[in-house]
Amino acid sequence: MRLLFLLSVLMLGACVEREAPTGREDFATFCAACHGASGRGDGPAAAGLDRKPADLTGLSARNGGVFPGTAVMAKIWGYTGVSPGDRDGGSPMPEFGPLLQGELVPYDGGDGISTPTPVRLVQIAEYLKTLQE
């Protein structure tokens, strides 16, 4: 019985992976042009921008050592056009509609509240977490 459960979890994992690109892949596609492959804000498109892309390797450091999961999610989500109120008009960040497609998974950004969140957003946040120094 327990083996069966384990198997179905593994199969579910395999499905999710096949359907959605990984966080690393989505970061390369949607974010690296500005934020740089390493997330330091030194992507090829950064030089042409009025506002310098944030150094995404310092998100935790700038937040007292804690990865600001919910704020990061709100930032990306804000630019998907779902919550237009989050757009401040001054940022060159584009919209990321495709990142909202696919499955919803529970995500707790660190405040203890789990919210159903598009899996690709969660994966990007998890990937950004690995870039923190």
Ligand code: HEC
């Ligand atoms: C067209 C260039 C561009 C692209 C593409 C882009 N960003 Fe940004 N990003 C910026 C700029 C410029 C800022 C700083 C101004 C601001 O906060 O809006 C920023 C800020 C941020 C911040 C806030 C950091 C902080 O310390 O407040 C986060 C988080 C972020 N970007 C994540 C992402 C992610 C994740 C992607 C890909 C899904 C992405 N960005 C794609 C230009 C871009």
